[in-house]
Amino acid sequence: MAKRFGGRHSPQGRAEGSGAGPAPRARPGEARHPLESRTRWVTIMAIPFLISAFWQDPMGLATHLAAFGTIASGMWMTREGLQAEAAYDARRVARRPAIPRKLFGGILTGLGLAIGAYVPGAEIGAGIIGVAGAVLHWLAFGADPMRDKGMEGIDTFQQDRAQRIVAEGEEHLQAMQDAILRTGDRRLEAHVAMFAATARELFTRVEQDPGDIAALRRYLGVYLQGARDATVKFADLYTQTRDARARADYENLLRDLETEFAARSRKLIEGGRADLNIEIEVLRDRLAREGVRPAATAELGKSGASMTLDDLLIPREGEKQQR
Secondary structure: OOOOOOOOOOOOOOOOOOOOOOOOOOOOOHHHOOOOOHHHHHHHHHHHHHHHHHOOHHHHHHHHHHHHHHHHHHHHHHHHHHHHHHHHHHHEEEOOOOOHHHHHHHHHHHHHHHHHOOOOOOHHHHHHHHHHHHHHHHHHHOOOOOOOOOOOOOOHHOOOOOOOOHHHHHHHHHHHHHHHHHHHHHHHHHHHHHHHHHHHHHHHHHHHHHHHHHHHHHHHHHHHHHHHHHHHHHHHHHHOOOOOHHHHHHHHHHHHHHHHHHHHHHHHHHHHHHHHHHHHHHHHHHHHHHHOOOHHHHHHHOOOOOOOOOOOHHOHHHHHHOO
8 A cells, every 4th residue: 555655745744844754664574575466366276176176976065175275274374474474574583484484385286186186096196196286385475584583692582572562662652653644634644654654763772672571661562552542532533623722732742752762862873883892992902802803903902093904913013023
């Protein structure tokens, strides 16, 4: 579905001085796999099994209907697997799908082809066709993601908790966007969409580093729930009265929330950078103590001067004379 673009310099964008929000991005749940359309075409090509079933004897009727139903079920399972893979690819930190849907979809597709090709006395040929169909399915749609991505050093309990809270926040954002549609005002819709994009940036940061979920829970739960309730009440009031003051107050609320959520996202980034600097300093000190790295070079690194690999491996002239 097409979406109207709203930005600072668009015809119905925000006024000057209100600040430009982050660029809208697709939610992981909205990601679409480029191969999803193939499942529809495969299902359409299996329709002859459905049509020809009504000109068969009872055994042939059951066989052809079972063949079509199995292939259609396999394509449905494959489409679900493609959507899960698209959501997996859209995230930097993600777990592998709990169920290998594309694998089961390939098995069902091969089984459906084998059932459709079954003729008494030619079971081996039907089996070969089924295996060939399963292999072609794997070549056409690929395999399911079988490994977690970016999960090294992340507490799985905290990750599950973060995903539940993010899912709850997504529900609040969706409710806000649905409620604001009742106003029929594209500028308000764009403003809510920009706030939703800012909030989803914070969602992404939390999913990447769920360790700060306790401090951010009120942002992802209480604040978003309050914003949802305010949006519903504003939409009801504005639809009836077109009150300009209520609109201004609501836009100021959205602007304040957007600024606060963006500030929290920046704070998470800065916190991650500070943690990285601490890890680097600790590693430098440890290398200096172990003698792997000369102390003078360690002090040079602390001073902020640029260093190369040669500085670590090749001793300087002063160090050669000391030796």
